[in-house]
Amino acid sequence: MIRTRGLVKRYGGVTAVAGIDLDVESGDSYGFLGPNGSGKTTTVRMLLGLVLPTAGTVEVLGAPIPKRARQVLHRVGALVESPAAYGHLGARANLSLLDAAGPGGSRRTRRARIDEALEQVGLAEVGRRPVRAYSLGMRQRLGLAAALIRRPELLILDEPTNGLDPRGIQEIRALLLALNAAGTTLFLSSHLLAEVEQLCRRVGVVDRGRLVLQDTLAALRAPTGAVVLRTPDPEWAVGLLDGELAERSGDRLVVRTDDPAALNARLVGQGIRITELAAQRRTLEEVVLDATTTSADRPEAS
Amino acid sequence: MIGVELRKLVRRPRTWVVIGLLNALPTLVAVLLAVTDLAPRPGTGPAFLSAVLSNGVLFPAAALAIVLPLFLPVSVAIVAGDAVAGEAQAGTLRYLIARPAGRTRLLVAKLVAVLVFVALAVVVVTVTAYFVGTALFGTGSLDGGAVGAVSGVPLSPRQAVWRTVLAMAYVAFSMLGVAAVALFLSTVTDSPLAAAMGALAVLVASSLLLTLEAAGALQPYLPTRYWLAFVDLFRQPILWRDLVRGIGLQAVYVAVLLAATWANFTTKDITS
Known part of the structure; x- marks a missing residue:
């Protein structure tokens, strides 16, 4: 599903990603962990063709990214950093515009798919209210709905429960587990370890742009x-x-x-x-703290 | 994708507010002229205004001359500057690229939406001005509907309409240069405001250099140099020289800037 080899990204003199080899198999639920500034987001952006690698290769659903992004990325649902939508439009208008903006979203089934996705994330009754009037949690749900409208084979989610209350977190977790059980591959980038512990079978830990650990959760917590x-x-x-x-x-x-x-x-x-x-x-926290050095948002420590 | 961008343009309230405001100034000028009957003397003030009092058919051309130096470029710069940078600022750009919309396709769709906006703005200004002009100043029926040309013999009403259409096309084409600058800056910065202001800065600089004798060598190449050449369409016969140069110059600016925009956007890291 996801395969990267020697993935490197440099911004000027700063190396954000220093050679990551990821392997995510079909049906996996993969937790991608690491401290702030460790290169998680840059890696996710490279998987989606947003950031172009300095060196190395990315393969998603068997196709090289960004070269053949158009052939595969419509089968991937993504939530990158935070959800985003056009504030003056409602949920349905937003989803409809996004779905129409690329391949793989048939116009004939669009309405039904949008209704289904809104239902899945608990926004079915949202009506025509413009998105700028939404709470943080509602925006997060809308972002998830946008990732789900084409019933993707692979979900790449960055902090999917950000901004949700405990009940919302539980709902979304149940949704993701159900999707995974039905065959959707999950790739979850997060620093909420409890969340990863409850959702993922495999984890990869990045630190300072390198993958320092990649194993099943069961093995790490043996x-x-x-x-x-x-x-x-x-x-x-x-x-x-x-x-x-x-x-x-x-x-x-x-x-x-x-x-x-x-x-x-x-x-x-x-x-x-x-x-x-x-x-x-060992708790996942201990495993991650052992494997990583220090937060990159504490510059004096490096 | 083009349909998506057009839907975004049409459903955005701002589009219509800008076009509405664009009509406000010419309409105000028309009302003032009609009330006071004080037209500027020929050769002073905005083009055509001295002639419109006797025939409102010329008012669309006058309206174009009123909005062309500032209002129209400002609105085009706002819309074009927002095209990519606005999506970046709202965070929707990353979802469009990951959708995947395709960077070139997205850019083409944005460009088409900007072109539609320019055309829409010019058409609405002209049509509004036609109705306002003929309602307030009449159609010059006293002298058989003849329209005073800027120079030479008067134009027939039919000629006046045709030349107004040509003027609309020329003005719209002149705006493409502004749109290209703003679109290019829009792919450089993540701030729509910076992109629009940057494009306006180019225009202000160009207009300033046009008044400076020392910049004489540069003047034939300045983007705003031939903008007002559309006035020549209302001479009898039409004075084509500056019009042709204007079109050629704009075409070069548009081609170079669009190539730069494409090269920049398709190789850019989307970090917004």
Whole structure:
């Protein structure tokens, strides 16, 4: 679905993207993560033919971009940075103009497709109100509807739940999961890790213009070989565990062990009460923070 | 795509406000003339005005002469300057390119929309002026409908109409130069205001150099040099020399600027 090789973009002396090799398979839900200024948006713009690469190749749906953009991009739905619309027109007029502006949007089915997309994002009852009177959340929904009008095979979305309230976020998440289950490939660029954790199976992490990590979420969050346990008797447990103890904060202990069951039996056998015991997994946040250096919006740190 | 751009042009309230305002000044001038009966002496004031009092058929030409130096270029610069930069500022440009509208197609559609606007503006100004002129000043029926030419023998009403049509075409063509400058700047900057102002700055500079004797060597090449040559269409016989030069000069400006616009826009990173 998406394949980039040695993708580089330089703006004058500034290197925004320094060689990214992305692989997104059909049916994937891919989370594209990275700190601000790491090159995420520039990469997304190169996928859509907005920014022309300095070096390297981009392939979307099997066709080179930007050379054959016209043949494939109409099968891609996109939300880049923030939604945009003509403020003096209503939702339907906006979608109709955008749909008529390129190939692949049949005039005959346009009305029905627009109604369906508005329905999907929860704007069916929006009426003829001009977009300039919309709230941020409504604009975001309209932007998503614009990405959905041609029932795309691939959705490239940049912060799709930006500006939505918790219920809206949940609605859109459910929509995206349903679309993905029905075969739409999702490519989600975000720095909201919780969102990516709930929506994506694979993640790629960029830092300073390089892809520093690309793996399945399950693999990244595999057990670390330690156990986290909570006990009301931490002092006692610490004395008993000795060398196995990796970390302690209050009543929460991290213990290195290859056999959690035996550890549990041993502690309980000594009369130590255990309230919680689970294999330690790294959160996506820890994975990303480990893989990346610092936000590019803190210039003094580089 | 062209249809999309035309729909945007027509559905935008601004288009009609600009065209409405464009008609306000000539109409005001006509009313003042009719009320006071004080026409400028021949050879002073805007072209044709000294003649319109006796025959309103000439008022469309007078109206064109009134809006040509400033009002018409301003409105063309606003619309053409907004063409690409306006989309960039609103953020819709990235969605059009990703749609994908095709950069060349988008540019052609924008250009056609600007041309339609220019034509529309010129036609509305002329037609409005015709009705205002004939209503306020009559059709000169006293002297058999003859229209006083700028020089030479009077024109028949039929000739006057034809020459007004030619004048509309010439004025519209002259505006293409402005449109091309504004469209080019519109692909350079993401601010529609900067693009429109930049185009106007070119015109102001050109008009200023035209009054400067020291700039004599440059004057034949200045974009506004032959704008008012449409007055020559109302001479008897028509004085073609400046008209032909005007068309040639505008054509060169338009061709060069459109080529630059295309080259810039098709290789540009859309970062808006």
